[in-house]
Amino acid sequence: xxxxxxxxxxxxxxxxxxxxxxxxxxxxxxxxxxxxxxxxxxxxxxxxxxxxxxxxxxxxxxxxxxxxxxxxxxxxxxxxxxxxxxxxxxxxxxxxxxxxxxxxxxxxxxxxxxxxxxxxxxxxxxxxxxxxxxxxxxxxxxxxxxxxxxxxxxxxxxxxxxxxxxxxxxxxxxxxxxxxxxxxxxxxxxxxxxxxxxxxxxxxxxxxxxxxxxxxxx
Numbered sequence: 001x002x003x004x005x006x007x008x009x010x011x012x013x014x015x016x017x018x019x020x021x022x023x024x025x026x027x028x029x030x031x032x033x034x035x036x037x038x039x040x041x042x043x044x045x046x047x048x049x050x051x052x053x054x055x056x057x058x059x060x061x062x063x064x065x066x067x068x069x070x071x072x073x074x075x076x077x078x079x080x081x082x083x084x085x086x087x088x089x090x091x092x093x094x095x096x097x098x099x100x101x102x103x104x105x106x107x108x109x110x111x112x113x114x115x116x117x118x119x120x121x122x123x124x125x126x127x128x129x130x131x132x133x134x135x136x137x138x139x140x141x142x143x144x145x146x147x148x149x150x151x152x153x154x155x156x157x158x159x160x161x162x163x164x165x166x167x168x169x170x171x172x173x174x175x176x177x178x179x180x181x182x183x184x185x186x187x188x189x190x191x192x193x194x195x196x197x198x199x200x201x202x203x204x205x206x207x208x209x210x211x212x213x214x215x216x217x218x
Contacts, residue, residue, distance in 0.1 A: 001189065010065075012062050019056065029041050030042065030100040031125030034184065035102060035125065037108055042104040049094055052094075063083060085201050099187045103187075113184065116173075120160055120164050120167075121164075121184065123160050128192060138150070141161075144207070148199070157192040
């Protein structure tokens with residue numbers, strides 16, 4: 001019985017890794033669509049969000065089954081409960097990638113961002129992709145050290161967002177473009193925050209320690 005249960009836990013972890021990969025792919029494609037005004041890629045991101053949601057539902061079902069059938073305790077209980085929390089953050093991260101893609105579709109064939117900000121959005125996109133790759137890594141390998149340091153990577157996203165906001169002081173592209181740029185920067189920033197929350201959950205699964213972070217309150 002114990003071996004069967006722990007195989008189920010491994011399968012559950014595989015679902016988390018798959019969900020994180022799909023979320024990361026969504027962000028990579030959404031950022032590409034934004035920078036190249038590729039409506040076809042943006043549409044693929046929007047359609048692909050349904051699969052991310054389906055994995056979340058599957059994890060939720062597994063959590064209920066494992067709780068009722070095996071009544072896990074200690075570390076196993078933390079993992080089962082943490083899995084549900086992790087999928088919530090991954091699902092929200094995927095939604096922000098979808099929001100970026102929808103912004104592309106809304107403005108296509110015109111870019112939602114002015115040329116002046118192209119390099120900043122390329123940088124914030126690359127930072128988000130690196131963050132998503134590390135999220136996959138920590139879930140696949142239960143790498144506590146990388147998980148504990150993930151907020152440092154998220155700080156880079158926050159710094160780029162601040163630089164984008166600083167350009168509004170001498171803005172020349174109209175109110176709608178300013179709103180678009182601010183929202184898009186926010187979508188990347190929130191994607192990063194949810195990735196950090198996943199990392200915090202991973203640390204909790206391993207150690208039982210709860211890390212409080214200002215981003216967890218938003």
